[in-house]
Amino acid sequence: MGKAVAVIGTGQTRHGRRNDVSYPELVREAVKVALIDAGITPKDIEGVVTGTMPSMMEGVSDTHFYFADALCEVGKPVLKVESCGSTGQSIAHCGYYWVASGLADLVLVVGMEKMFEGDGQATMTTVADPWFMKPFSAGAPGVFTMQAMEWMHRFNIPEDQAREAAALISVTHHDSALDNPYAHIKIKVSIEDAKNAPIITYPVRLLDVCPTSDGACAVVLASEEKAKKICKKPAWIKGVGFRGEEFFLGESNKSIWPSATEAAQHAYQQAGIKNPLKELDVAEVYNPFTYQEMIFYECFGFCPRGKSPDYVLKGTFSMAGALPCDPSGGVLCTNPIGASGLIRLAEAARQVTGKAGARQVEGAKLALSHAMGGIDQFNGVTIVGAKL
Amino acid sequence: MAEVKPKEKPRELIAQVSVPYEMALGRNWHRFFESLKEEKIMGTQCRTCNRVFVPPRSFCPRCFEDNDQWVEVGQEGTIETWCYSNLMFYGQTLKPPFIAVQVHLDGTDVGFQHRIAGFDLSDFEKVRALVKFGGRVRVVWNPEKKGNIFDIDYFELVPG
Numbered sequence: 001m002g003k004a005v006a007v008i009g010t011g012q013t014r015h016g017r018r019n020d021v022s023y024p025e026l027v028r029e030a031v032k033v034a035l036i037d038a039g040i041t042p043k044d045i046e047g048v049v050t051g052t053m054p055s056m057m058e059g060v061s062d063t064h065f066y067f068a069d070a071l072c073e074v075g076k077p078v079l080k081v082e083s084c085g086s087t088g089q090s091i092a093h094c095g096y097y098w099v100a101s102g103l104a105d106l107v108l109v110v111g112m113e114k115m116f117e118g119d120g121q122a123t124m125t126t127v128a129d130p131w132f133m134k135p136f137s138a139g140a141p142g143v144f145t146m147q148a149m150e151w152m153h154r155f156n157i158p159e160d161q162a163r164e165a166a167a168l169i170s171v172t173h174h175d176s177a178l179d180n181p182y183a184h185i186k187i188k189v190s191i192e193d194a195k196n197a198p199i200i201t202y203p204v205r206l207l208d209v210c211p212t213s214d215g216a217c218a219v220v221l222a223s224e225e226k227a228k229k230i231c232k233k234p235a236w237i238k239g240v241g242f243r244g245e246e247f248f249l250g251e252s253n254k255s256i257w258p259s260a261t262e263a264a265q266h267a268y269q270q271a272g273i274k275n276p277l278k279e280l281d282v283a284e285v286y287n288p289f290t291y292q293e294m295i296f297y298e299c300f301g302f303c304p305r306g307k308s309p310d311y312v313l314k315g316t317f318s319m320a321g322a323l324p325c326d327p328s329g330g331v332l333c334t335n336p337i338g339a340s341g342l343i344r345l346a347e348a349a350r351q352v353t354g355k356a357g358a359r360q361v362e363g364a365k366l367a368l369s370h371a372m373g374g375i376d377q378f379n380g381v382t383i384v385g386a387k388l
Numbered sequence: 389m390a391e392v393k394p395k396e397k398p399r400e401l402i403a404q405v406s407v408p409y410e411m412a413l414g415r416n417w418h419r420f421f422e423s424l425k426e427e428k429i430m431g432t433q434c435r436t437c438n439r440v441f442v443p444p445r446s447f448c449p450r451c452f453e454d455n456d457q458w459v460e461v462g463q464e465g466t467i468e469t470w471c472y473s474n475l476m477f478y479g480q481t482l483k484p485p486f487i488a489v490q491v492h493l494d495g496t497d498v499g500f501q502h503r504i505a506g507f508d509l510s511d512f513e514k515v516r517a518l519v520k521f522g523g524r525v526r527v528v529w530n531p532e533k534k535g536n537i538f539d540i541d542y543f544e545l546v547p548g
Contacts, residue, residue: 019400059405117400122478130411131421132443135481135537136488136501138473146490150469153521202472202512246449250468250490250499251441 001270002100004388006227006234008220009038010346015184015215015334017116023058027112027216028070030339034108034218035072039230042072045220046104049079049095051087051111052338057123058114071110084127085286086242086373087111088217088341089380093240095221096382105226111343112216113336120212120337128375133249138201140288141209143249143375145201148291151255155306163203165309166290167194170207170332172318173287177329179358182343184213184334203291210288215336217343224388235349238366239273239383241266249375260299260372260379267381268301271366276301277316277323280383281364282351284344286371287330297325300368300381319361327351327359341371345382352386416446419458424539427529431496433457439497462494463527464546470504470519472512485509491525491543505542518545 011033018026035041048064048071055061064071064080071078079098083090088111095109121139128134137143152162171191177183189207197205227234241263245252252258264276273279283300287293294308302323303311311317317325326332328347331340348367350356356364365386372379413421416432420443423430431440432455434448441448445455468490476484482503490499504525509515524546533539 020398056405059403119478125477125479131413131417131537133501136503138471138475138480138484138486138488139477141475142471142473142488145471145473146469146488149471149521150490153469199512200475202516248443248498249501250492251449 003102004224005096005099005237006222007349007384008222008227008231008234009034010349011037011218012182012343012346013216015182015213015336018214023114024067024070026114027067030216030218031070031110034220038220044106045072045108047077047098047107048073049081049091049109051080051082051091053113054123054126056126057118059118083378084373085337086341086371086378086380087338089371089382092342092345092382093242093380096237096240099221099223105223107221109221110218111339113338114214115212115336116214141201141204144289144292145204147254147376151295154255157306157309161309163195165312166208167191168312169290169293170194173326173329173332176327176359177333180328183329185211204289208290210331210335213334213336215339217339217346219342219346233353235352235384236388237382238385239267239270242380244378254376257295257299260296263379263381264300267383271383279366280323280368281366282361283323283325283368284347285325286341286344287326287332288335324361327361344369344371348384352384416444420444421535425533425535429461429463430458431461433459440495441498442493442496442500461496465491465493465525467521467523467525468492468499472515489543502540503542506544
């Protein structure tokens with residue numbers, strides 16, 4: 001670990017279809033809220049880190065130029081980082097390294113996506129190589145379904161049990177989203193609704209899958225000295241971990257997902273976490289698909305391999321459980337992709353500083369945030385805590 | 389102050405970005421696709437970890453050594469995982485419904501992406517009764533060779 005770094009401000013837009021604003025206006029909306037939350041002005045910012053999905057999603061290349069004014073980056077150093085779905089964690093880590101190195105005291109990190117403007121699945125197919133994987137990809141649902149099927153098979157998980165657990169995750173998150181003023185999908189869902197929703201790619205159904213959203217998220221990172229001076233309740237970054245895998249899907253085992261497992265382990269090591277289920281108070285797991293969320297629980301050591309459905313059905317990860325996961329409703333209810341991974345960090349920071357409103361987990365002191373990107377290729381984890 | 393709702397919904401610009409590319413296969417993948425024309429599946433092997441790769445890798449992704457050793461691999465394999473897709477996405481090559489599959493080809497150490505076909509795919513329940521984890525599949529060659537991945541037309545289920 002380098003020097004101590006804190007999250008001292010967060011800002012989110014209202015997420016959903018935001019054709020009431022242009023893209024730079026949407027970005028500014030999140031930045032403005034974060035600056036007010038941190039109690040700083042644009043001139044205080046020493047550097048900006050930003051990122052989105054691939055430019056095919058945006059229709060405009062190099063969006064850090066397009067958003068220059070909204071990002072308060074004019075006259076300042078700027079970095080653009082992208083890693084598909086894990087972009088939000090990648091930019092947070094980049095900002096963290098910048099401040100932890102001691103070369104800046106205040107860095108603004110901003111992730112954004114306007115998914116209603118482009119074609120999400122068409123963009124996603126361009127992440128695959130054109131010769132070997134693209135011809136057989138059925139958007140993100142196809143890839144994640146292959147992974148879920150492999151996981152169920154490897155651990156002999158009965159299909160009915162996995163279905164039941166996935167439905168409960170869907171119900172829990174949709175309920176949570178009703179408590180989140182920024183969430184996109186706000187509907188009451190029943191177990192029966194989830195189990196009988198239209199099939200996307202079997203066994204994944206419509207209510208197991210995230211929406212496409214417009215939205216942005218901004219986070220202000222500060223050095224220890226700065227944070228102590230201007231922020232009453234900073235959220236301290238306790239650990240960061242990021243791992244990648246081989247490019248081709250068939251070259252690593254996605255049912256035990258090495259990158260997710262090792263990214264979490266690396267972050268736990270730094271944070272001194274030995275028993276995550278016991279020590280963490282809340283987790284914001286990147287969860288575009290209910291089945292995949294269960295694989296993450298296992299990779300992060302929340303439960304033994306192959307046992308996620310048992311733990312889910314016991315209520316371990318529900319709001320009243322031992323480790324509430326995604327009290328924001330998560331990616332399942334809100335997914336402006338370039339922002340989604342950073343929203344996980346912003347939500348985790350609000351939880352450990354007691355600023356999560358109706359979705360607050362009582363007394364939360366230590367939280368995990370996470371994002372996944374590429375064709376199941378990258379995973380990033382950031383742990384934040386109330387204490388330095 | 390109450391928010392003033394504008395009377396008109398702001399317009400959207402309908403746009404399309406189209407960019408042509410000439411993407412180089414490199415000698416390695418060029419050789420692979422040339423071999424498909426002769427109904428051979430060629431992989432490369434790492435001399436350090438001995439793993440055999442299809443798609444062939446010109447270097448081992450883990451050892452970072454040159455994979456200069458070519459081996460012909462089997463045309464049968466085992467189903468590692470699969471997915472039934474019945475949705476059409478923009479830019480998708482295959483028309484739904486189709487079955488995407490990850491096959492562990494005999495004589496290789498990785499999973500290979502392709503499709504399973506050769507029977508009626510319209511009813512998922514019938515498909516599910518036929519396609520099994522660990523089930524065997526075999527290459528069906530496309531009589532018309534173009535030097536691309538569809539020279540392997542599809543994988544058929546091997547009874548048993």
